Amino acid sequence: MTPNRRTFMKRAGSVAALAAVGATGASAESGWTTRESPTGSTLYDVEETTAGVYAVGAGGVVLERTPKGYVKVLDGGPTGNGNSLYGADVTDDGKRLWFVGSSGAIGEYDVETGTLQSHSAPMDVTNNFNDVSVTGRAGEANVYVAGDSGKLYYSFENGESQTWEYTTPASGSAINAVDFHDATSGHIVDGNQTVLYTRDGATWDKLGIENANHNFYGVDSDGFDDVWVSGGGGTIFHWNGSEWIRSDTGDAGQRDIEVAGRDEGYVVGGGGKVYDREDEKWTADATPTGQNLKAVVLLGGESAVAVGAGGTIVER
Template identity: 30%
Template sequence: MTGTDESANDRPPSSDRSTADLADPADEPAWSVAETPTDAALYAVVGTVAGPYAVGEDGIVLARDGRGDGDAENDDGDENDARAETDDTEWRVIVADGPGAHHNALNDAGVTADGERVWFAGSSGALGAYDVKTDTKYDYSAPMEKTSTWEAIAVAGDRGDERVRVANGSGEVVRVETDDRGCPAWDDPREPGSGSSIAALAADGDRFYVVDTDGGTFEEDGRTQLAETDGIAGRSETLEGDEPASRPETAETDETTSSPEAARIDISARNAAVDFFDVTATDETVRVAGDDGLVYRYDRACGNWTPTRVGESALHALAEEGGEVVAVGESGRIHRRTPTTGWRDVPTPVEEDLWGVAVGDAAVAVGESGVVVER
């Protein structure tokens, strides 16, 4: 069963317990520093079919796949003959100045389920995408004249059939669906919470998750109406049609919602007394990274949140793939858990703050001053 008690006694091997004091550093795969062509801060990284892509200050997009010439991107899809001679493990500049060529910072990135298109979002309404197979950039900046800073983005579905959620500092989430021409269609912005700034978004199949700077966590599952739960973590009731919520005294329906796909449920953890910075989700579990080295785990089956102190400093980003979970944060700290171990501190060769992480075929963390560490 999920919802494991993480106390010091009688703990199963797969629990989220912090075992940094028991870890043998020799058991952990080594991380190394990669050379990069920039000293701009890197805020997010995702894995694609062509290798990892990272985004950051000045609208920079880097790739570790030998693509690009560092000066301009190939927007017409033609083959770049020069790339055949590049080292496919080298980090190179793919986009130097953002989707709109305005050098606006890119704060977050998401990738389609097939790994073929990267989406990115950032300051002054910067929003765009990049097809990694055709080397084609798309600029969708300032949709509906929204020029505020986008703080987070999440993507579900394959290239050409993706669904995107992008959020700003005003607590608004914009739904982006793909029409029958493969073009993005924009929905009106909605506030899943109280208007607090959105810290992060995550996608898992049909579901999207939102965490805000007020400790709120919200789920959009495509089958429910908005149900407020006063910040108490518990079972989220699935509603059919117009069936009333199980707690009518606290349930509210978002009158602006014209489609059940826009519905969200508040699954906020009770008394979460730290700022949240990132969220990741699987079929069974949602994890939120926060200040003070805390990771909150939401077990869907039990509707229950469990906090685990992974470290002592802020955790800025989380990634999960194949049962492995990695959290990164201040001063180059990396923490890792697997299905057979609890959380462990991982030795790292950098002291810069890390802002983004991706795991899978490659494990990569990115941060201040263009730092990239790989495993």
């Protein structure tokens, strides 16, 4: 597997840094702690880079976790117009944070120099973008953007102007999430309860899921025989290469999922719900928030960061 954002989960510095950020509330049962947030706006995604954890959200806010707490490094999005940011990802070397959002917003943020480059409105498209996945090193990335109009936009040349192309992988329903496990191989989920895969980054085929009966919100692509999907009604699906295995965690919609191996992973969703994967089963964790959670990132071992409505940040 080509190295990706999970490369950085095992860094001791990131895990140790959790203890350095001021806490405002905690759940003694599970170890989840609420952190002070410099925004009251919804945070839609969270990622880990070589410079630490970053979160993105409404109004184009980008937060960085520092030893003194979370601080704003960007407010207004890549164009400064206040476009909300709904998805983020990092290059394989962890040096660039990419984010996408409303009105065609696409940004590439260098976490080492603090410089920002806008790739917004590719092909003059100003529709909403829901998610992004990037593969490759800083400055040399393949970029895949999930469109709310059902189109998947992609550039094999780091998002440079005139290098963008697009395809409509399925029925035209909104693509809710995208994730790649190597340079040109990955998965998407759309608003028509469909999971699709690609091997070349451009052409897509259906993988499932029949009779799911719930919308799909999150996807974690770890290989062609290892795909996780989270959805409405507390549903979690796992593709093991031969069949979809379904788990039910309750009524809350599960907005995001990230898994590493058989027994390391989290899924997060409505009402502050968090489920922890242990002994190949999903177990509910108590959290100190009732806010809807939108995204989670693993940092190694049991450490993780989740973000959501009202600027909520919880860490374990």
